Amino acid sequence: MTSEGEGTLGEALDGGMVNAGAVFRRGSLVERPAPPTARALHAHLRALKEHGFDAAPTPVQLTQDGRERLTYIPGDVALPPFPRWVMTETALRSVGSLLRRLHDVSVTISVDTLAAWPQDLADPEGGTMLCHNDVCPENVVFHDGRATALIDFDLAAPGRPLWDVAMTARYWVPMLDPESAAALHPAGLDVPRRLRLLADSYGLSPQQRAELPRVIEQATASCRAFVADRVADGDPVYTQVLSERGGWQRWDRVQEWLVAHREVFMATLTD
Numbered sequence: 001m002t003s004e005g006e007g008t009l010g011e012a013l014d015g016g017m018v019n020a021g022a023v024f025r026r027g028s029l030v031e032r033p034a035p036p037t038a039r040a041l042h043a044h045l046r047a048l049k050e051h052g053f054d055a056a057p058t059p060v061q062l063t064q065d066g067r068e069r070l071t072y073i074p075g076d077v078a079l080p081p082f083p084r085w086v087m088t089e090t091a092l093r094s095v096g097s098l099l100r101r102l103h104d105v106s107v108t109i110s111v112d113t114l115a116a117w118p119q120d121l122a123d124p125e126g127g128t129m130l131c132h133n134d135v136c137p138e139n140v141v142f143h144d145g146r147a148t149a150l151i152d153f154d155l156a157a158p159g160r161p162l163w164d165v166a167m168t169a170r171y172w173v174p175m176l177d178p179e180s181a182a183a184l185h186p187a188g189l190d191v192p193r194r195l196r197l198l199a200d201s202y203g204l205s206p207q208q209r210a211e212l213p214r215v216i217e218q219a220t221a222s223c224r225a226f227v228a229d230r231v232a233d234g235d236p237v238y239t240q241v242l243s244e245r246g247g248w249q250r251w252d253r254v255q256e257w258l259v260a261h262r263e264v265f266m267a268t269l270t271d
C-alpha cells in the first residue's frame with residue numbers, strides 16, 4: 001500500500017496493530033514510532049548484531065519527535081488471513097530454528113535492568129534473557145518459504161526462553177481451537193504434530209517440553225489481558241478486531257480448549 005505522501009513519509013507498511021498506519025518504508029529504512037524503551041532496545045539490537053545474529057533490523061536513528069529508523073529487511077511478511085505458504089511445516093521449522101538462533105545469542109547479552117521493559121506480554125515469572133514476546137506471522141520476514149528475520153521487538157522484555165517459545169507456539173502452531181483457527185488459518189493444520197515440530201526445531205529440553213502446555217496457557221492469559229487493557233482504554237483497532245473475531249467468547253473457548261487438550265499436547269511433546 002502506498003500512502004499519498006510517498007516521498008515525504010514513504011510507503012505505508014501494513015501488518016501491525018499497535019502502530020497501525022504509522023510504519024513507513026523509505027528505501028532501505030523503516031520509520032516507525034519509537035517504543036518507550038528504544039534506547040535500551042537499540043543497544044540490545046546492536047549487541048545481537050555484534051554477537052553474530054544478523055536476522056533482526058539494525059537501528060539507525062532515534063528522531064527528536066519520538067520516531068525510530070531501522071533497516072528494512074526485504075522479503076515476504078504474511079498478513080491475516082494467513083496464506084498456506086506461511087503455515088507449511090517447512091515454514092514452522094524455520095521459525096523454530098530462527099527463534100533458537102535468536103535465543104542462543106540473546107542469552108549471552110546482559111539485559112539492561114534499569115530499562116522499563118514493557119510488562120504487557122512479559123513473562124510473569126521473569127527471567128534473565130530478553131525475550132521477543134511477539135513472534136507472530138506479521139513480525140517474521142520470509143524468503144523462499146523460510147523465516148529469515150524477526151522484526152518488531154517493541155514488546156521485548158526479560159523472561160524465560162520457554163515463554164518466548166510458548167508465545168511463538170500460540171501464533172505458529174497455532175494453539176487455537178478448530179473454530180478459532182478456521183477464521184485466520186488454512187484448513188487442516190494438525191495441532192499436536194505442529195507443536196512437536198516447533199519443539200523439535202527449537203530444540204526444547206525434556207523438562208521444557210513437559211512445562212510447555214501450561215506455559216502456553218499462561219501466555220494465552222497474558223495475551224487476553226493485553227487485549228482487555230487496550231479495549232478498556234478505548235483503542236479502536238483492538239476493539240474492532242476483538243468484535244470481528246468473536247469477542248470474549250472466543251477467548252473463553254480457546255482457553256477451555258487448551259486445558260481440555262493439555263494431556264494430549266504433553267504426550268505428543270514428550271513421547
Ligand SMILES: Nc1ncnc2c1ncn2[C@@H]1O[C@H](COP(=O)(O)OP(=O)(O)O)[C@@H](O)[C@H]1O
Pocket residue numbers: 013014015016017018019020023030032057070071072073074077138139141151152154
Ligand atoms: N524492519 C522491517 N523490515 C521489513 N518489514 C518491516 C520492518 N518493520 C516493519 N515492517 C513491515 O511493517 C509491518 C508493520 O510494522 P511493525 O513494526 O510490526 O508494526 P506494529 O508495531 O504495529 O506491529 C510489519 O508487519 C512488516 O510487514
Ligand SMILES: [Mg+2]
Pocket residue numbers: 015016017138139152
Ligand atoms: Mg508488528
